[in-house]
Amino acid sequence: MSTYFASLAGGILIGASAVMLLLLNGRIAGISGIVGRLAQRVCLTTNLAFVLGLVLGPLAYLLVFGGWPTVEITAGWPLIILAGLLVGFGSRMGSGCTSGHGVLGLARLSPRSMVAVATFLTAGAVAVAVFRGVGL
Structure with a gap:
């Protein structure tokens, strides 16, 4: 525990x-x-x-x-920088980040936050599957 x-x-x-x-x-x-x-x-x-x-x-x-x-971070700097830029772009495009949508949006039962969190999780799972398959 x-x-x-x-x-x-x-x-x-x-x-x-x-x-x-x-x-x-x-x-x-x-x-x-x-x-x-x-x-x-x-x-x-x-x-x-x-x-x-x-x-x-x-x-x-x-x-x-x-x-x-x-x-332990095994990715190189170019991938880390690209990921950071994509997260920043996505948070602006989605009108918020995982903390706003995931912590308070879900607690307030916001439909927009529910869609945003589902999108974050799906995109993350797809990214892991793709990058593990490619070997990055």
């Missing part, structure tokens, strides 16, 4: 922060929207605090668990 504690704690913190932002500020905790508003200098204090929390989160993990989680 202890192997799942970090994931459980992370999920609880994500949900709690999303609910607090919605209840206290009336805003959806979609990271792409928050970063976009931060770049446009809209609601600067709230958006900056949220982004700083995202950046400082790993340091809190380090303090609580005494080390970094093991992460």
Whole structure:
């Protein structure tokens, strides 16, 4: 059970922060929207605090668990950059990212978010199947 504690704690913190932002500020905790508003200098204090929390989160993990989680990325930089650009394009095209649609959109039973999350999951499964088949 202890192997799942970090994931459980992370999920609880994500949900709690999303609910607090919605209840206290009336805003959806979609990271792409928050970063976009931060770049446009809209609601600067709230958006900056949220982004700083995202950046400082790993340091809190380090303090609580005494080390970094093991992460192994086997893809090369060109594929990582392409994937990041596609995610950014997709989040703009889909009017939100996985955090906004997946965390709060589904909780609010938003039909648009249900379609968006189904699309994210399907695209991810297809990408894994294609890239594993190609050997990337």
